[in-house]
Amino acid sequence: MATEFPTATILGYPRIGRRRELKRAVESYWAGRSTAEELTSAFTALRHATFDRLAELGYDRSNSSIPENSSLYDQVLDVTWQLGAIPQRFSGKSELDLYFALARGDQDVPPLEMTKWFDTNYHYLVPEIGPDTPISFANDHLVQRFVEAKNAGTLTRPVVVGPVTYLALAKAADDAPEGFEPLDRIDDVVAAYRELVSAFGAAGATWVQFDEPALVSDNLSVSRIDLAEIAGRVWPLLAALEDRPSLLLALPYGDGRMALPAIAGSGVEAIQLDLVRGSAPVPGEVNLSKVRLVAGLIDGRNIWRADLAAARDALIELEQLGAAGISVATTNSLQHVPHDTADEKWGDTELNANLHDWLAFADQKVAETAVLARGLSHGWDSVAADIAQASTALAARAIAPGVRREDVRTRTAALTEADRTRIPFTEREPIQAQKLGLPILPTTTIGSFPQTPEIRNARAALNRGEIDEAGYTERIRGEVAKVIKLQEDLDIDVLVHGEPERNDMVQYFAEQFDGFAATRNGWVQSYGSRCTRPSIQWGDVARPAPMTVEWTSYAQSLTGRPVKGMLTGPVTILAWSFPRIDIPLGESADQIALALRDEVADLEAAGTSIIQVDEPALRELLPLDADRQADYLDWSVGSFRAATAGVRPDTQIHTHLCYSEFGQIIDAIAGLDADVTSIEAARSKMEVLPELAANGFFRGVGPGVWDIHSPRVPSTAELVELIQAAAQSVPANHLWVNPDCGLKTRAYPETNATLANLVEATKIVRAELA
Numbered sequence: 019m020a021t022e023f024p025t026a027t028i029l030g031y032p033r034i035g036r037r038r039e040l041k042r043a044v045e046s047y048w049a050g051r052s053t054a055e056e057l058t059s060a061f062t063a064l065r066h067a068t069f070d071r072l073a074e075l076g077y078d079r080s081n082s083s084i085p086e087n088s089s090l091y092d093q094v095l096d097v098t099w100q101l102g103a104i105p106q107r108f109s110g111k112s113e114l115d116l117y118f119a120l121a122r123g124d125q126d127v128p129p130l131e132m133t134k135w136f137d138t139n140y141h142y143l144v145p146e147i148g149p150d151t152p153i154s155f156a157n158d159h160l161v162q163r164f165v166e167a168k169n170a171g172t173l174t175r176p177v178v179v180g181p182v183t184y185l186a187l188a189k190a191a192d193d194a195p196e197g198f199e200p201l202d203r204i205d206d207v208v209a210a211y212r213e214l215v216s217a218f219g220a221a222g223a224t225w226v227q228f229d230e231p232a233l234v235s236d237n238l239s240v241s242r243i244d245l246a247e248i249a250g251r252v253w254p255l256l257a258a259l260e261d262r263p264s265l266l267l268a269l270p271y272g273d274g275r276m277a278l279p280a281i282a283g284s285g286v287e288a289i290q291l292d293l294v295r296g297s298a299p300v301p302g303e304v305n306l307s308k309v310r311l312v313a314g315l316i317d318g319r320n321i322w323r324a325d326l327a328a329a330r331d332a333l334i335e336l337e338q339l340g341a342a343g344i345s346v347a348t349t350n351s352l353q354h355v356p357h358d359t360a361d362e363k364w365g366d367t368e369l370n371a372n373l374h375d376w377l378a379f380a381d382q383k384v385a386e387t388a389v390l391a392r393g394l395s396h397g398w399d400s401v402a403a404d405i406a407q408a409s410t411a412l413a414a415r416a417i418a419p420g421v422r423r424e425d426v427r428t429r430t431a432a433l434t435e436a437d438r439t440r441i442p443f444t445e446r447e448p449i450q451a452q453k454l455g456l457p458i459l460p461t462t463t464i465g466s467f468p469q470t471p472e473i474r475n476a477r478a479a480l481n482r483g484e485i486d487e488a489g490y491t492e493r494i495r496g497e498v499a500k501v502i503k504l505q506e507d508l509d510i511d512v513l514v515h516g517e518p519e520r521n522d523m524v525q526y527f528a529e530q531f532d533g534f535a536a537t538r539n540g541w542v543q544s545y546g547s548r549c550t551r552p553s554i555q556w557g558d559v560a561r562p563a564p565m566t567v568e569w570t571s572y573a574q575s576l577t578g579r580p581v582k583g584m585l586t587g588p589v590t591i592l593a594w595s596f597p598r599i600d601i602p603l604g605e606s607a608d609q610i611a612l613a614l615r616d617e618v619a620d621l622e623a624a625g626t627s628i629i630q631v632d633e634p635a636l637r638e639l640l641p642l643d644a645d646r647q648a649d650y651l652d653w654s655v656g657s658f659r660a661a662t663a664g665v666r667p668d669t670q671i672h673t674h675l676c677y678s679e680f681g682q683i684i685d686a687i688a689g690l691d692a693d694v695t696s697i698e699a700a701r702s703k704m705e706v707l708p709e710l711a712a713n714g715f716f717r718g719v720g721p722g723v724w725d726i727h728s729p730r731v732p733s734t735a736e737l738v739e740l741i742q743a744a745a746q747s748v749p750a751n752h753l754w755v756n757p758d759c760g761l762k763t764r765a766y767p768e769t770n771a772t773l774a775n776l777v778e779a780t781k782i783v784r785a786e787l788a
């Protein structure tokens with residue numbers, strides 16, 4: 019007999035730590051400053067801090083309402099490790115050394131690929147699966163974690179990426195035969211998961227949560243219909259086990275309704291649906307009499323206080339579905355939001371009071387689930403005051419100063435197609451070529467140079483008031499001068515100023531825009547130990563003053579070579595912030611685009627001949643639902659063009675994309691109409707280029723030749739090969755040579771060595787082409 023599922027839960031809690039304790043612990047281990055035991059003990063302490071906090075917020079330690087979604091690096095990597103699905107090149111390594119080698123590689127072995135987790139700014143490590151990849155229940159670390167927590171007094175609900183999603187997110191190993199798909203190994207994976215489920219059962223778990231978001235996505239190589247069919251076949255095999263814990267199958271991030279018929283009768287005890295991104299079935303659509311519906315009504319992707327009245331109404335409707343029970347949950351794991359609004363203070367202004375009233379970070383969301391659960395169990399009158407408070411806050415936000423600005427609205431409403439259109443590329447190309455006079459295969463970098471401890475310390479000292487603005491500027495100018503000199507010494511053709519003044523490529527701009535608020539402690543894991551502090555777009559967006567012109571002009575004053583102006587595009591600014599949800603995203607994108615358009619004009623007026631507008635998140639925001647994709651691509655491409663199309667024909671616009679599968683957005687990349695597009699390509703060995711060529715892409719392209727995610731220095735010979743491969747797909751007069759992405763996470767030794775090899779390799783290929 020199944021133990022009743024709790025009436026309130028979250029699918030996962032932030033796991034980097036309130037003060038990024040996990041980041042510090044793993045980085046210290048990597049640097050050899052602490053031992054494996056010290057890392058494990060810091061990790062354990064952090065997990066227990068989470069359990070304690072959730073108990074303090076009202077979750078019961080003994081009923082599986084507390085999820086255990088901790089991970090030392092990534093939840094998909096945890097499954098790879100657990101299955102022992104280790105590519106051959108990592109043989110000889112074991113335990114934590116193996117785990118972190120898979121994640122980060124070393125000089126001898128490249129790491130697993132990293133890519134976006136659904137439509138979030140979180141990145142997972144892509145499993146490499148071939149016909150012979152070992153797959154078994156090889157490592158019971160997840161079970162050990164459960165046992166350790168249980169012995170210490172918390173009966174957690176372990177959270178594991180589900181078997182279908184694991185394989186749907188995998189790539190075929192390089193040596194796999196043509197036509198092989200990782201999902202061909204589903205039976206082996208399910209056999210291992212059966213052992214895992216049994217082991218959790220033997221260890222005393224009452225509920226285990228398996229996340230199957232692949233079932234809500236149209237953006238994977240296998241269709242959603244096929245994935246539902248596979249899930250409908252394999253989940254009954256897991257549910258058929260005897261002496262197992264109850265199973266919660268979660269469908270976060272999108273609309274799980276289509277998959278529901280395939281899994282509702284699988285024998286799992288509970289199914290979670292994301293009811294913010296997705297929709298609920300109507301009565302009679304699917305038989306839910308044997309499963310509890312876990313209603314994802316509290317948005318785990320955003321930081322806005324929930325509309326509790328609307329959630330209450332939704333729950334009342336859901337009660338008509340005849341499910342075996344109803345619980346309240348978040349739409350997805352809270353790993354994408356910061357811990358607690360109580361850690362923030364936005365000055366002593368009205369905005370501070372307002373934001374505290376309008377926002378809900380993880381801890382506030384936990385409280386929201388508890389209020390709704392109380393309503394479900396004790397009647398809605400019992401929570402009427404909480405619901406009314408939420409409604410009052412929402413109403414106040416709508417009319418607060420700055421939320422709607424007529425000057426901004428008038429400008430976006432006046433935008434025309436002409437504002438978004440330049441003269442044709444073929445006409446502006448010769449004008450730019452003549453002005454810039456660059457060699458064939460121009461070399462450049464993507465923008466950032468290593469963010470050294472000195473730079474970060476200078477910024478931290480400024481924030482603490484230990485140095486003043488002038489002292490800070492002087493230090494950063496010194497860094498810019500160093501980076502310019504280095505690039506000249508390396509003989510790079512198109513230079514960058516290195517972005518040392520930027521804490522983050524989005525936050526830096528958000529801090530300068532009206533309508534945005536940054537956080538001090540709102541850290542969210544981006545990948546591994548890397549975090550960002552997404553800013554909050556609370557009002558209409560405008561640019562009160564130029565943001566980058568002084569830095570770019572200073573850098574340009576130090577050299578005769580062109581220095582690129584460097585901006586972040588509207589889509590990426592929105593994707594890596596917490597956007598407002600009371601107006602369409604496309605409207606916000608146009609507001610940001612117009613602010614950037616002014617910046618582009620100021621850069622051009624200051625003599626900048628190449629301006630790069632990064633849009634690495636263009637693919638990330640592509641809706642998981644195919645029906646919504648065309649509209650998205652339309653407004654996202656339109657906003658980029660609104661930001662960039664105001665320039666003269668002789669100003670060269672670059673853009674940069676990374677971290678994604680580009681297949682579905684090739685047309686959109688062309689639609690941006692940038693003169694040069696630098697694109698991540700090294701890890702996938704230039705895979706994207708034939709696709710671009712086949713789609714008639716005819717503008718400049720800079721396929722990345724250095725995978726900057728690893729400190730590994732590629733040899734000149736390797737780089738020559740990659741450039742030669744690129745030249746097979748892109749005409750030499752349109753080919754640029756650059757790394758995959760910015761160098762901010764790298765250190766100088768590998769940066770200097772690789773860039774020297776990159777320039778040398780380019781010169782070799784240039785000579786061959788001459």
Ligand SMILES: CN1c2c(nc(N)[nH]c2=O)NC[C@@H]1CNc1ccc(C(=O)N[C@@H](CCC(=O)N[C@@H](CCC(=O)N[C@@H](CCC(=O)O)C(=O)O)C(=O)O)C(=O)O)cc1
Pocket residue numbers: 139469471474475477478520521522523524525544545547548549550551594634677762763
């Ligand atoms: C390009 N990417 C980005 C994404 N999203 C973004 N918002 N930004 C990006 O650049 N998504 C896709 C990719 C990959 N993602 C990342 C994400 C994060 C990093 C990274 O290096 N993050 C840094 C933190 C960056 C930052 O905000 N730095 C601040 C604060 C630095 C700090 O920690 N200060 C200390 C005190 C000083 C000290 O002792 O060092 C403190 O506050 O305690 C700054 O520079 O001022 C990270 O460390 O995680 C890279 C790629």
Ligand SMILES: N[C@@H](CCS)C(=O)O
Pocket residue numbers: 464465466523584632634674676759760761762
């Ligand atoms: N210009 C940015 C782009 C990162 S996606 C950088 O170089 O870091």
Ligand SMILES: [Zn+2]
Pocket residue numbers: 464634674675676677758759760
């Ligand atoms: Zn990038």
